[in-house]
Amino acid sequence: MPAIGIADTTFARFDMGRAAIDEIQQNMPMKIRRATVPGIKDLPVASKKLIEEEGCDIVIALGMPGAQEKDKVCAHEASTGLIMAQLMTNTHIIEVFVHEDEAKDERELAFLMESRAREHALNAILLVIKPGQLTKLAGTGQRQGFKDAGQVRM
Numbered sequence: 629m630p631a632i633g634i635a636d637t638t639f640a641r642f643d644m645g646r647a648a649i650d651e652i653q654q655n656m657p658m659k660i661r662r663a664t665v666p667g668i669k670d671l672p673v674a675s676k677k678l679i680e681e682e683g684c685d686i687v688i689a690l691g692m693p694g695a696q697e698k699d700k701v702c703a704h705e706a707s708t709g710l711i712m713a714q715l716m717t718n719t720h721i722i723e724v725f726v727h728e729d730e731a732k733d734e735r736e737l738a739f740l741m742e743s744r745a746r747e748h749a750l751n752a753i754l755l756v757i758k759p760g761q762l763t764k765l766a767g768t769g770q771r772q773g774f775k776d777a778g779q780v781r782m
Contacts, residue, residue, distance in 0.1 A: 629657065629658060629659055630658050630659070630685045630686075630756045630757065631658065631659035631660070631661060631682065631683055631684045631685055632652055632658050632659070632660055632661075632684060632685065632686055632687070632688065632749075632752055632753070632756070633660075633661045633662070633663070633675065633678030633679065633682060633684035633686070633687035633688070634648055634649060634660060634661070634662040634663070634678075634687070634688055634690070635662075635663050635664075635665065635671050635674040635675045635678060635687055635688070635689045635690065635721075636648075636662070636663075636664050636665075636689075636690040636691070637664065637665055637666060637667050637668055637670070637671065637690070637691050637692070638664060638665070638666050638667075639666060639667045639668065639691070639692060639694075640690065640691060640692035640726075640741070641692060641728075641737070641738075641741075642692070642737070642738050642741040642742065644690035644691075644692070644724065644726075644741050644742070644744075644745040645662055645664065645690055645745075647741070647742045647745040647746050647749075648688050648690060648724075648745040648746065648748070648749040648752075649662070649749075650746075651745070651746040651749035651750060652749050652752075652753060655749075655750065655753060656753045656757065658753070658756075661678055661682040661683075661684055663675075663677065663678055667691070667702070668691035668692075668693055668702060668703060668706040668725070669702055669705055669706050669709065671689040671691055671706055671709070671710060672689075672706065672709030672710050672712065672713045673709075673713075674689075675687040675689050675710060675713050675721045676713040676716065676717060679713075679717045679719045679721075680717060684719075685719070685756050686719060686720045686721070686722070686752050686755055686756050687719070687720070687721045687722070688721075688722045688724055688745075688748055688749060688752050689710055689721050689722065689723050689724065690724045690725075690745055691703075691706065691724070691725050691726075692725065692726050692727070692728060692741065693706075693725055693727050693728065694727075694728050695727065695728040695729035699727075699728070700727070703725055703727065706725075707723060707725075710723050720752075720755055722748050722751060722752055722755075724744055724745055724748045724772070726740050726741045726744055726773065730773075740773045740774070741773075743772070743773045744772045744773035747772040747773065748772050751772075767779060
């Protein structure tokens, strides 16, 4: 049975890990391993450990950078670390960040965090179980959390 890792943070203002786990459990029987760390810069090592020590076939790294410029810098550093961890392990780590300033209010922020976590959980399942399904969506302007952008046609 495939295993999905969930790496999330205490800094986030919504339990994105719980939403992703719920979505996985509703859609596919899989082993789920979870590692919760303080902040987004801790996600790369947590993700790498889920792959190397817990045997995960894929990891979803969930985090919520704040709205300040220093938070955006930290998010970039975390993204770079997640890319490095992917290359070191030859395993997908789906980065699911919701920046605090992406939403107009707290209600929209909570909606965005939950829906993006759930939609990327489905992407993770497809990457492990049926990667060809994503090919069918290539170039269709898919967006996680908000309305899809749609396809540009000639």
